[in-house]
Amino acid sequence: MNHISIVARRIACVAAVSLAALSASPAAHAAAKIQHLISPGGIEAWFVQDSTVPLIAMEYAFGGGATQDPVGKPGVGNLVADLLDEGSGDLDSKTFHERLDRRAIELSFQVARDQFRGSLRMLRDNKDEAFDLLHMALTSPHFDSVDVERIRSQVISGLRRDTTNPGALAGRKFLELAYGDHPYGRPSTGTLESVPTITVDDLKDYVRHILAKDTLKVAVVGDVDPATLGKLLDKTFGDLPAKASLTPVPDVVAAKPPQQVLVNLDVPQTVITFGGPGIRRHDPNFMAAYVVNHIIGGGGLSSRLYKEVREKRGLAYSVYDALLWMDHSALFIGNTGTRADRAGETIAAVEKEIKRMAEEGPTQQELDEAKSYINGSQMLALDTSSKLAQALLQYQLDKMPIDYIEKRAEIVNAVTLDQAKQAARQLWSQGLLTVVVGRTPTTVAQPATATAPAVKAD
Amino acid sequence: MSSFRFVSVLATLVSLVAPVGALAQTTFASEPPAGFTLPNGMQVVVIQDHRTPVVTQMIWYKVGSADETPGRSGLAHFLEHLMFKGTDKHPAGEFSQTVLKIGGNENAFTSVDYTGYFQRVPRDQLAKMMEFEADRMTGLVLKDENVLPERDVVLEEYNMRIANNPEARLSEQIMAALYLNHPYGRPIIGWHHEIEKLTREDALAFYKRFYAPNNAILVIAGDTDVKEIRPMVELTYGKVPAQPEIPVRRIRPQEPEPVSPRTVTLADPHVEQPSMRRTYLVPSATTAAPGESAALDVLAQLMGSGSNSYLYRALVVDKPLAVNANASYQGTSLDPTQFSIAVSPKPGVEFSQVETVVDSVIAEVAQNPVRAEDLERVKTQLVAEAIYAQDNQATMARWYGGGLTTGLSVEDIRSWPDRIRAVTADQVRAAAQKWLDKKRSVTGYLIKDNSAKREEKRS
Numbered sequence: 001m002n003h004i005s006i007v008a009r010r011i012a013c014v015a016a017v018s019l020a021a022l023s024a025s026p027a028a029h030a031a032a033k034i035q036h037l038i039s040p041g042g043i044e045a046w047f048v049q050d051s052t053v054p055l056i057a058m059e060y061a062f063g064g065g066a067t068q069d070p071v072g073k074p075g076v077g078n079l080v081a082d083l084l085d086e087g088s089g090d091l092d093s094k095t096f097h098e099r100l101d102r103r104a105i106e107l108s109f110q111v112a113r114d115q116f117r118g119s120l121r122m123l124r125d126n127k128d129e130a131f132d133l134l135h136m137a138l139t140s141p142h143f144d145s146v147d148v149e150r151i152r153s154q155v156i157s158g159l160r161r162d163t164t165n166p167g168a169l170a171g172r173k174f175l176e177l178a179y180g181d182h183p184y185g186r187p188s189t190g191t192l193e194s195v196p197t198i199t200v201d202d203l204k205d206y207v208r209h210i211l212a213k214d215t216l217k218v219a220v221v222g223d224v225d226p227a228t229l230g231k232l233l234d235k236t237f238g239d240l241p242a243k244a245s246l247t248p249v250p251d252v253v254a255a256k257p258p259q260q261v262l263v264n265l266d267v268p269q270t271v272i273t274f275g276g277p278g279i280r281r282h283d284p285n286f287m288a289a290y291v292v293n294h295i296i297g298g299g300g301l302s303s304r305l306y307k308e309v310r311e312k313r314g315l316a317y318s319v320y321d322a323l324l325w326m327d328h329s330a331l332f333i334g335n336t337g338t339r340a341d342r343a344g345e346t347i348a349a350v351e352k353e354i355k356r357m358a359e360e361g362p363t364q365q366e367l368d369e370a371k372s373y374i375n376g377s378q379m380l381a382l383d384t385s386s387k388l389a390q391a392l393l394q395y396q397l398d399k400m401p402i403d404y405i406e407k408r409a410e411i412v413n414a415v416t417l418d419q420a421k422q423a424a425r426q427l428w429s430q431g432l433l434t435v436v437v438g439r440t441p442t443t444v445a446q447p448a449t450a451t452a453p454a455v456k457a458d
Numbered sequence: 459m460s461s462f463r464f465v466s467v468l469a470t471l472v473s474l475v476a477p478v479g480a481l482a483q484t485t486f487a488s489e490p491p492a493g494f495t496l497p498n499g500m501q502v503v504v505i506q507d508h509r510t511p512v513v514t515q516m517i518w519y520k521v522g523s524a525d526e527t528p529g530r531s532g533l534a535h536f537l538e539h540l541m542f543k544g545t546d547k548h549p550a551g552e553f554s555q556t557v558l559k560i561g562g563n564e565n566a567f568t569s570v571d572y573t574g575y576f577q578r579v580p581r582d583q584l585a586k587m588m589e590f591e592a593d594r595m596t597g598l599v600l601k602d603e604n605v606l607p608e609r610d611v612v613l614e615e616y617n618m619r620i621a622n623n624p625e626a627r628l629s630e631q632i633m634a635a636l637y638l639n640h641p642y643g644r645p646i647i648g649w650h651h652e653i654e655k656l657t658r659e660d661a662l663a664f665y666k667r668f669y670a671p672n673n674a675i676l677v678i679a680g681d682t683d684v685k686e687i688r689p690m691v692e693l694t695y696g697k698v699p700a701q702p703e704i705p706v707r708r709i710r711p712q713e714p715e716p717v718s719p720r721t722v723t724l725a726d727p728h729v730e731q732p733s734m735r736r737t738y739l740v741p742s743a744t745t746a747a748p749g750e751s752a753a754l755d756v757l758a759q760l761m762g763s764g765s766n767s768y769l770y771r772a773l774v775v776d777k778p779l780a781v782n783a784n785a786s787y788q789g790t791s792l793d794p795t796q797f798s799i800a801v802s803p804k805p806g807v808e809f810s811q812v813e814t815v816v817d818s819v820i821a822e823v824a825q826n827p828v829r830a831e832d833l834e835r836v837k838t839q840l841v842a843e844a845i846y847a848q849d850n851q852a853t854m855a856r857w858y859g860g861g862l863t864t865g866l867s868v869e870d871i872r873s874w875p876d877r878i879r880a881v882t883a884d885q886v887r888a889a890a891q892k893w894l895d896k897k898r899s900v901t902g903y904l905i906k907d908n909s910a911k912r913e914e915k916r917s
Contacts, residue, residue, distance in 0.1 A: 104842030314610030376561015
């Protein structure tokens with residue numbers, strides 16, 4: 001019963017898109033220490049050696065993720081992620097967990113939209129055991145039926161809870177609205193229909209197709225020397241198949257705004273998720289979009305949405321907007337929540353700010369302050385080993401050069417007011433895709449957009 | 459703020475979420491925290507971490523929801539929100555704008571025992587942060603034009619955290635039933651009907667009563683040291699006068715010896731996963747006899763942390779009656795605290811079946827010494843938390859601030875791993891026997907309410 005935070009912005013439903021939206025970059029002085037390590041067996045990693053704290057943190061990812069779930073069976077990758085530590089090699093689930101627990105090794109897997117990811121953290125002296133256990137989990141998972149059923153029941157329990165959780169409902173519905181039948185429109189955790197049908201063969205196929213060396217990206221931070229790390233990486237990843245066998249995923253643009261979906265749920269607070277097509281990571285306008293998005297809905301206590309929706313009108317506790325970029329698409333997505341009878345007013349306030357930004361863009365002062373924040377905040381991203389490893393992995397996934405950290409401030413500073421205005425127009429002039437979950441939301445469905453929206457009652 | 463920590467359905471997430479009450483020490487590889495106390499009574503603690511040029515400033519006030527006047531629940535938290543409304547010297551928004559411009563971040567939090575404010579910033583900005591924070595210790599200016607919208611914001615926070623969340627509403631009921639006399643029974647965020655009546659005058663009176671250097675602890679973590687910060691602290695906080703009326707010790711109404719098990723049931727149409735939670739009134743790190751709180755930490759870890767814990771094995775693996783089971787102990791607390799067990803039964807399983815197993819697990823640990831191997835494994839995990847914590851300056855600042863504002867000393871916090879190492883099998887058995895007594899407990903049930911005739915279309 002501990003902490004109530006004043007500005008904690010909840011990103012619950014966005015997690016469904018599972019992309020590090022605003023992964024800030026480490027500061028320049030750390031960049032100097034980033035090594036591009038290639039193990040004797042050819043495994044590559046971005047690596048920072050640091051012995052201040054006697055631990056090692058590794059973050060890694062295989063390409064594919066939830067997009068590789070078989071058609072009609074969303075949730076396979078997620079179930080694999082939940083089961084890799086439930087018995088492998090000559091260890092059953094109980095023994096595997098005992099071996100982890102005995103040395104306080106933290107090992108976890110998660111499926112993101114475009115990647116199958118893993119984290120490993122251990123005290124320095126336990127590295128051999130930790131990497132051994134990871135190797136076993138990746139290369140010889142059992143998927144014993146008793147464990148599969150146990151974990152499946154947990155996933156189903158979570159999915160059942162989600163059916164009456166307004167935030168979870170809004171997130172799911174938003175992805176459906178934005179992407180329809182494209183793999184990005186499917187929930188990573190699967191559905192109540194799909195998860196019961198997943199077989200052990202589905203799980204094994206997923207492992208065989210996805211866990212391979214050619215798409216692997218690795219980041220390591222901690223108290224280990226490069227030669228030792230190289231051997232550990234070979235031992236862990238060396239005998240995975242050379243090539244993944246991925247089903248191609250087509251590029252896709254999110255549905256054209258404005259559109260609104262209403263989901264009727266009798267809860268005191270109406271949840272509103274809004275968004276639209278974003279800007280791809282390698283689009284020349286990306287950084288301008290990133291900066292202008294910070295001004296409208298990022299950045300804590302000073303964004304335009306925060307001021308207008310929360311501070312001036314007291315409509316919501318949490319309101320934000322973030323850019324999400326994926327391998328085959330991009331979105332902007334935001335969220336807020338307000339009591340049922342103020343939902344219409346809240347949607348109108350959000351739409352008004354979005355429209356104003358699309359038409360007028362930011363001011364020079366806002367632009368300067370946003371740049372100052374984005375550059376300054378780089379440092380906060382590297383104050384723990386895990387955070388630094390996550391940032392180093394994200395830059396690899398984003399196909400950035402290893403010296404990107406040093407170049408980033410220059411790219412941010414180069415954004416002009418005209419570019420920011422152009423990015424704002426590109427992002428927001430069409431209006432919003434909006435999902436409203438709450439009481440009798442039909443009465444609030446009055447989006448203030450120029451063209452008549454397609455309203456789908458759901 | 460829900461203390462109901464539903465064990466993640468992602469069973470693979472083995473991250474060692476610290477039992478909320480776990481207190482770390484810096485076992486090795488880092489300096490012990492240094493500190494000093496100003497003449498005006500403010501305690502200062504410095505935790506060094508020189509890996510990156512970043513510092514965390516956290517100011518902790520020894521006032522929380524349990525210090526509110528009855529009838530004004532939610533006031534400590536409301537004031538926390540209002541502390542961002544500016545002073546004469548630095549009008550509304552200036553502090554936050556400054557933090558943002560330098561790429562920092564900030565937040566605040568309220569618990570039953572303390573209220574805290576923090577900024578994480580580049581190290582060269584620390585002096586400026588101290589100037590702002592010291593200024594708002596006594597300089598807050600409140601006007602109805604920003605107090606009233608902020609009250610609506612808090613009511614929306616209530617809607618988000620509590621009203622929309624049946625588990626959180628059950629938690630409120632359990633706490634209210636567990637504490638018959640002590641103010642821990644009031645929700646931190648407050649009761650809705652009292653939040654909506656809080657005024658600017660209430661907030662200012664509370665502020666003047668509790669916000670002063672002699673009621674605050676400043677924790678600085680990161681790339682700095684005592685020598686560097688001492689002059690900054692003296693120039694800023696050092697100038698704020700003490701408030702001698704604030705008592706050194708907080709004395710609150712205490713609980714009578716519990717005599718009766720209680721149950722509460724919360725029915726809600728949106729419950730898709732029923733759950734059972736039993737919460738016992740137990741001593742905190744501050745109120746416990748020597749060794750007892752550490753034994754409760756070990757007991758919670760043994761019984762309910764991870765997939766080899768006794769409850770998970772018994773209820774989820776051996777005879778699968780539940781989808782999940784866990785236990786937790788909230789050690790950091792000024793007054794007697796809670797040990798909780800939570801179970802989510804599988805569809806079709808009765809609570810009584812689950813409770814029979816819970817009771818037998820408790821009886822087993824209360825009667826027989828735990829296996830040496832289990833004890834070692836669990837102690838290793840707990841001690842490792844103290845080392846993992848060193849990787850995060852903000853975590854360290856939280857542990858020290860939380861411990862110090864609930865009556866522990868720096869040395870108590872530092873020596874926590876030693877106390878964990880010293881726990882014996884017999885102490886664990888004795889703790890279970892003495893404290894996991896049903897008379898000390900409230901059992902809460904979360905069930906689906908099928909009575910309401912609701913036309914709901916769901917996707």
